Amino acid sequence: MSAAQPEPTAWGAPEHQLAQPGAPGHGVQDRVAPAASALSVSNLVVEYPGRRRGSRVRVIEDVSFELAPGETLALVGESGSGKSTIGNTVLGLVPPAAGSIVLNGRDVSNVPVKRRGSIATQLQAIFQDPYGSLNPSMRVGDILAEPLWASKQATRAEARARVEELLRRVGLPADAAGRYPAAFSGGQRQRLAIARAVSVNPSVVICDEPTSALDVSTQGAVLELLAELQTSLNVAYLFITHDLALVRSFADRVAVLRKGRIVEQGVATEVCDHPKELYTRALMSATPVPDPAIQRQRRASRVAVLAQLRASEGLVAE
Numbered sequence: 626m627s628a629a630q631p632e633p634t635a636w637g638a639p640e641h642q643l644a645q646p647g648a649p650g651h652g653v654q655d656r657v658a659p660a661a662s663a664l665s666v667s668n669l670v671v672e673y674p675g676r677r678r679g680s681r682v683r684v685i686e687d688v689s690f691e692l693a694p695g696e697t698l699a700l701v702g703e704s705g706s707g708k709s710t711i712g713n714t715v716l717g718l719v720p721p722a723a724g725s726i727v728l729n730g731r732d733v734s735n736v737p738v739k740r741r742g743s744i745a746t747q748l749q750a751i752f753q754d755p756y757g758s759l760n761p762s763m764r765v766g767d768i769l770a771e772p773l774w775a776s777k778q779a780t781r782a783e784a785r786a787r788v789e790e791l792l793r794r795v796g797l798p799a800d801a802a803g804r805y806p807a808a809f810s811g812g813q814r815q816r817l818a819i820a821r822a823v824s825v826n827p828s829v830v831i832c833d834e835p836t837s838a839l840d841v842s843t844q845g846a847v848l849e850l851l852a853e854l855q856t857s858l859n860v861a862y863l864f865i866t867h868d869l870a871l872v873r874s875f876a877d878r879v880a881v882l883r884k885g886r887i888v889e890q891g892v893a894t895e896v897c898d899h900p901k902e903l904y905t906r907a908l909m910s911a912t913p914v915p916d917p918a919i920q921r922q923r924r925a926s927r928v929a930v931l932a933q934l935r936a937s938e939g940l941v942a943e
């Protein structure tokens with residue numbers, strides 16, 4: 626087994642009884658503790674199997690954040706800082722070593738995606754590479770209909786009937802239903818992935834670098850679509866990106882991740898305009914700007930900030 630794959634056997638922890646559909650008393654619990662957050666992550670720790678047999682490598686350390694219904698929280702940080710790991714752990718694809726993940730008031734921390742039952746529907750995902758997540762041998766109509774009937778939100782006939790409306794909603798022609806994913810451009814495929822994600826009315830969508838593989842003009846259109854759907858469906862986005870330029874305009878709040886820890890968290894415009902942490906400032910100045918003079922200035926300031934950061938770390942290191 627490759628080290629790049631999380632081991633399914635790592636799911637050793639007992640499942641939370643509230644996560645079991647039909648668990649005794651879980652309806653009562655829901656009334657006692659109404660979910661203020663669509664998603665609440667507390668003190669999350671994630672470890673992967675290390676190179677040496679039995680060893681573990683900790684990649685997420687004490688991460689906490691809240692996602693309110695209908696809001697966008699951007700999770701930013703350099704490549705390797707742990708953004709996707711957080712998304713995948715929330716999705717139930719990677720087991721947490723510690724901490725809790727509460728989705729609409731239900732604790733799903735130790736419930737892998739395959740055992741989440743109907744709760745899984747409330748949480749959907751869009752990834753960077755829409756081609757990888759769309760089965761190339763299925764027609765678009767079936768790709769979009771499947772989650773609807775599989776989640777028992779519609780009969781197969783009803784699901785097929787809803788496909789046309791879904792396609793229209795994401796700006797694709799009705800005849801797209803009869804074609805295969807290969808017939809579409811990158812931007813169109815991402816629209817299909819979005820249509821599939823929102824079709825089941827999720828309350829949270831994890832968007833992991835959803836526009837990073839697209840050219841700039843397509844990026845804008847896809848972001849516009851996501852924003853539009855958020856307004857009409859009141860869906861919350863955990864928006865994972867390494868691109869801070871997107872954060873200011875697209876997110877309500879932002880959490881800055883560095884080496885598996887959140888170093889700064891706040892209102893997106895505040896954090897972008899007045900970053901408190903050196904690391905955030907360094908990330909900000911890495912964002913490309915169209916003006917070459919400003920770009921040069923930014924690059925110089927980034928180098929200075931990173932040097933300062935390393936120096937300050939040298940001071941705190943033992």
Ligand SMILES: Nc1ncnc2c1ncn2[C@@H]1O[C@H](COP(=O)(O)OP(=O)(O)O)[C@@H](O)[C@H]1O
Nearest residue numbers: 628629630631673684704705706707708709710
């Ligand atoms: N399946 C895995 N097994 C072992 N290590 C992993 C796995 N996935 C990611 N990592 C490591 O965890 C760290 C965080 O990775 P990732 O969450 O993909 O970061 P990001 O999405 O911010 O680029 C990196 O050091 C990466 O090498």
Ligand SMILES: [Mg+2]
Nearest residue numbers: 705708709710
């Ligand atoms: Mg990633």
